[in-house]
Amino acid sequence: MAQKTPILLLKTKSTPSDAYDEYFTNKNYNPLFIPVLSHQFHTQNLAHIRDLFNAGALKHDNPERKYGGLIFTSQRAVEGFARMVEEDVDGQIASDSLKSLPLYTVGPATSRSLSSLVTSRLPHATIHGADTGNGENLAHFILEHYNSLIGNKNGKGEKLPLLFLVGEQRRDIIPKILMSEGLEGEAIGVKEVVVYETCVMESFEGDFTKIIDSYRFEDSDGEGEKVMWVVIFSPTGCDAMLRVLGLGSSKDNGDGVLVAPGKRVFVATIGPTTRDHLHLKYEFAPHVCAEKPSQEGIGGGIERFMEGRNGK
Incomplete structure (x- = not known):
């Protein structure tokens, strides 16, 4: 064999x-x-995110709302966010007033991690962008989707920015695309919050x-x-x-x-x-x-490569 x-x-x-x-x-x-990789979470920054939730900064019916949704591009960011949500013993983060909170993500693995959290703790949140595959595609998806939402403005009629939970090492492609000057009224503000650090084990x-x-x-x-x-x-x-x-x-x-x-x-x-x-x-x-960040994407690419190599 x-x-x-x-x-x-x-x-x-x-x-x-x-x-x-x-x-x-x-x-x-x-x-x-x-x-x-070894990861260390920023407890102070995660506590700040928790305080924003508890203060109503992401509540759908709050005219003083500060942010319209969140962006995740790594499982570590989701893990840090999940820890914060699970520590919410009073259940304020999972309040009914968070209905239709958009969570934007890239890739199936990050989406799966978010899905389990939404099912158990954030029943009124919605996940978008799981099939975009990379940051550039996700940014263009967000431009189209977020700008189409009715509830993306505060009480003053101003478009709400998005919270982007990141590691200290990241590309800036998503903020650059979303906040491009050429977009004018279509531009979307992005507030990056570093929630973890990464180093080589x-x-x-x-x-x-x-x-x-x-x-x-x-x-x-x-x-x-x-x-x-x-x-x-x-x-x-x-x-x-x-x-x-x-x-x-x-x-x-x-x-x-x-x-x-x-x-x-x-x-x-x-x-x-x-x-x-x-x-x-x-x-x-x-x-x-x-072609897609998944086991099937890796496996399919390897299979095609080896078929081409063996066919030489």
Whole structure:
């Protein structure tokens, strides 16, 4: 029986189940997880968000309302927001007066995280943008959707800005598009609030090295070339990954990273942000960039790549 292709997922494995683990196991891969990121929540900023809710700053029927909705582009931001909501013992955040509060999100994973929170604690909120796939698409979606809403103004007839819950490392593409001067009356104000910080886990490079070395020196099964895939979910940690693969000075020729005779490593990214980071900062072009940020997007891209490579 042919050995399963190892696929190294540079993320923390979700519990109690992980969609990537289930998907790639069923597709005859051997998924392996290496956590890359360590997150620290900004309790003071999250407390500020809680105070805004409790003061009625997002209440639909409050003429002094300050914000018309929230934007999320990462699961960590959703996690921080969820902690804040779950600490709302008085239930003020889940008040009926929050009806139709729009929550904008990008990608199915972030949407799923929000959905469970909305179902349990925010029954009057609505989720939008889950299929947009990246920040630029989400921004254009928000322009069309938010500007069409009747309740997007305060008592003075002024369009309400949106709260954008972010990490300290983020692109500014969404605020730039929404607040572009050329939009005039269609522009939407954005207030960014940093709710978490991200850094590389100290153990990441060592853990990554151990797996690559194990792959490099393991016995061959005699069935020709062996392939391993590495999937990157964030620009953070890319320098360590490339260093371990020996790409600090030599560039991949597009046919995989040859780590040992007959053993190649290919790289896939969850989306264009990480792909562009690799290209611009390290002059490295990943072999696959998912068309949609999901396990199906990664899996489909890998499948098409390998079919094209084997058809050479």
